[in-house]
Amino acid sequence: ARPELMVQTINFGAIQNILDVLWRKVKDVVASGGYLHEDEQALMGLAFNLFILMYQLRTFSEDKELVTALVSCEGFEYFQSLLGVVEIARGAGDVLEKVYFHIPHICQYLTDELKME
Structure with a gap:
């Protein structure tokens, strides 16, 4: 299907390099908790979208290159901490x-109490 074709086609090492640079x-x-300027926000948006693409494709495949690129990207912990999922x-x-x-x-x-509201 389409996800498997994407996994076979995409160069995940190149995507990891892009994520690392961004x-x-x-x-x-x-x-530092500082404010990201507009251009930095755009870079973060691009990086997060690439991270989501790889994360979602990982649910369809255990391709070693994909998994390695995903968990080895420098901002993995940060991106994963801000990744939400709705079923x-x-x-x-x-x-x-x-x-x-x-x-x-x-x-x-947000406190847990506010999240429950």
């Missing part, structure tokens, strides 16, 4: 679809 450009600001049941509940998304930074400061 992460190096913003990691100091992220680590959606379609039809009579026989199809379960996962949607991955970037959890906004402000959500890190």
Whole structure:
């Protein structure tokens, strides 16, 4: 199917290199809790979308190059900490679809009580 074809076609080492370069450009600001400027926000958006692509493809394949590139990227822990997933049941509940998304930074400061509301 389509995900397997994507896994066979994509050069995950190249995507890891792109993620690493993008992460190096913003990691100091992220680590200090500082504000990302517009161009840095755009870089983070691109990096996060590439991370989501690899993370989602990993659910379809245990390709060694894919798994290695994903867990070896320099910002893995950061990206994974802000990765959310929602499961959606379609039809009579026989199809379960996962949607991955970037959890906004402000959500890190919500208490468990507020999250339950």
